[in-house]
Amino acid sequence: RRELPDGGARPNASQFKQLVVSALGQLHGEVGAALPVDVLTYEEKTLSAILRVISSGLVKLWSALTLLGFYQNRRCAFRVLQTSPFLLALSGNSRELVL
């Protein structure tokens, strides 16, 4: 999930994808920017998304998102809530389970 501290214009799905690719490009160069990343879902309201990447690219993607600090000269931060090899597992977050 992305966090934008102010109420500025929110990115749409393609701008979000562009942001992810450019984050990879900054930290990992042309090789990183060429890593195939898919935005499976994107919610502009909550700025939440589900991204898909090959498992060998997880470290590059996660590190690039962590170190991305700016969107259009505004401060921002990425928060990774959950990762899983299975899409179905992302429908519920076991950390929020009330037992």
Add this chain to the structure above:
Amino acid sequence: SPRAVRRYVLCEVLSDDPRCRQCIEDRAVGLAVRDAIGRVHGDYGLACCSISFTVKYLNAYTGTVLLRCRKDSYRLLCSALPFVRYLESRAQRYPCALNTLHVGGTIRTCQKFLIQYNRRQLLMLLQNCTNEEERQCIRKSLLSCSLTEEQSQSGDEEDDDGIE
């Protein structure tokens, strides 16, 4: 073991422009290589390869360059070398390419390779000679190609623990 294991990458500068030779100096080559690593592998790759990175030896006449880097990052370095497109020095920029000749664990192995390589290059020049004087010069150079044991080695000698 925490000892710094390095790799030495031997390459040659190829250029159509003969003026490119004047740019073959450690600062220009080092900057060009680091710029290429930054473009291809980003901030992470640049930082990774910059540890223990240096231009160890240069020969502007033959265009030979010896680079040193950490063993952990030599793949990042080698994969970025084809992306060096020009050398820049004193506000002059000339197009060129870097051809990787050899990767070794010590300066000595690279030196041995270079001597063999240069001998083969001289043999090829000998075949293309047009006059007897050139032939004599090349024959003389070929006969003096050897690694003499009393040559002093620099302080960076390490054990060669195998190239992946």
